[in-house]
Amino acid sequence: MHFQSKQQVFDIRKSEIENGTTFPVLTFASWEILPGIRHCFTTRAGGVSEGYLASLNFRRDSYDTQENILENLRRIALYFDTTPDRIVSAHQTHTANVRIVTEADAGKGAARPLDYTDIDGLITDVPGLVLFTTHADCPPLYFYDPVRRVIALSHSGWKGTVARIGAVTIRKMQDHFGCRPEDIYAAIGPSICRDCYEISEDVAEPFRACFGKSDPAASASGPSETNPEALKSDSSPLDTVPGSSESDSSPLDADSSVPAEDSGTLDTEHGVPKSDSSPLDAATDSGTLWEIPRILARGKNPGKYQLDLWAANARILLEAGITPGHLTVTNLCTCENSTELFSHRATGGKRGLQGAFLMLED
Numbered sequence: 001m002h003f004q005s006k007q008q009v010f011d012i013r014k015s016e017i018e019n020g021t022t023f024p025v026l027t028f029a030s031w032e033i034l035p036g037i038r039h040c041f042t043t044r045a046g047g048v049s050e051g052y053l054a055s056l057n058f059r060r061d062s063y064d065t066q067e068n069i070l071e072n073l074r075r076i077a078l079y080f081d082t083t084p085d086r087i088v089s090a091h092q093t094h095t096a097n098v099r100i101v102t103e104a105d106a107g108k109g110a111a112r113p114l115d116y117t118d119i120d121g122l123i124t125d126v127p128g129l130v131l132f133t134t135h136a137d138c139p140p141l142y143f144y145d146p147v148r149r150v151i152a153l154s155h156s157g158w159k160g161t162v163a164r165i166g167a168v169t170i171r172k173m174q175d176h177f178g179c180r181p182e183d184i185y186a187a188i189g190p191s192i193c194r195d196c197y198e199i200s201e202d203v204a205e206p207f208r209a210c211f212g213k214s215d216p217a218a219s220a221s222g223p224s225e226t227n228p229e230a231l232k233s234d235s236s237p238l239d240t241v242p243g244s245s246e247s248d249s250s251p252l253d254a255d256s257s258v259p260a261e262d263s264g265t266l267d268t269e270h271g272v273p274k275s276d277s278s279p280l281d282a283a284t285d286s287g288t289l290w291e292i293p294r295i296l297a298r299g300k301n302p303g304k305y306q307l308d309l310w311a312a313n314a315r316i317l318l319e320a321g322i323t324p325g326h327l328t329v330t331n332l333c334t335c336e337n338s339t340e341l342f343s344h345r346a347t348g349g350k351r352g353l354q355g356a357f358l359m360l361e362d
């Protein structure tokens with residue numbers, strides 16, 4: 001298995017099925033040395049689903065058979081030395097709702113039906129429960145507090161990112177389990193990169209509003225939980241470009257004076273204020289990496305933008321108190337590796353779903 005990836009953020013581990021055959025799963029190399037947890041992000045390989053869902057698919061509802069999903073879950077459960085009745089699934093609808101998972105939730109959305117809806121993040125302190133979210137371009141966010149022994153897993157597409165589900169998750173870990181942000185390890189998993197993620201003004205505007213000014217206090221308050229309905233959508237948040245009207249209100253469309261910077265990024269003179277008060281300036285060596293010019297770059301096409309969900313989520317996590325040394329950011333793009341990974345954007349939506357999995361060991 002080969003991925004277009006510049007440096008080794010990920011390891012490829014082998015998961016074994018009963019007959020001795022193996023299939024690959026991805027793990028964060030930086031998390032391999034953390035004791036007390038097991039985690040992975042699946043690829044397309046190793047399952048029983050067919051056609052465009054081939055083969056380790058976790059997209060449910062009418063897309064795949066219940067038998068296929070359960071067999072795929074059974075196989076990944078083996079990687080955790082357990083069974084699907086220990087897996088607990090989210091119910092992802094692009095909210096920033098985060099659920100505290102208890103023993104009573106074991107198997108929900110895996111071996112037995114879900115009895116909750118609109119949950120895009122899961123937190124637990126119960127060893128042996130495998131948290132489970134699904135992805136096909138949207139970033140998974142992994143969390144681990146080795147001091148309080150608490151884990152969390154969240155789904156952060158563009159709507160979840162604007163709603164700062166990463167910060168909501170951390171705040172909930174603090175409130176319910178007494179976690180300290182400085183103790184928490186966080187990792188942003190495989191998802192679409194900025195270069196591949198073209199968006200229109202309708203998505204750019206909320207990002208400008210969300211990230212144009214640094215406001216750590218707001219980032220920690222979990223703004224979306226009070227209004228999850230506003231964030232719900234039947235369509236994928238990554239599917240905003242096809243068919244969308246070509247707005248003539250884009251500041252870049254009519255403005256031929258936009259300087260052709262080498263960086264290709266917007267600057268403060270063109271409606272995207274660069275934060276100059278971020279506490280991250282001193283905390284990172286990378287300068288503008290977390291700043292709005294990187295998060296929302298000028299598009300390759302007129303009236304479009306390139307959105308960096310990796311940088312946006314990194315900034316949210318750092319502002320919520322994660323230390324730079326505890327943050328791992330993917331360099332693996334699902335869209336550029338659609339042979340190996342399901343990608344919504346690369347396939348026009350005709351794809352399965354990967355699974356992100358995280359478990360506290362006994």
Ligand SMILES: [Zn+2]
Pocket residue numbers: 192193194195196197333334335336
């Ligand atoms: Zn890419």
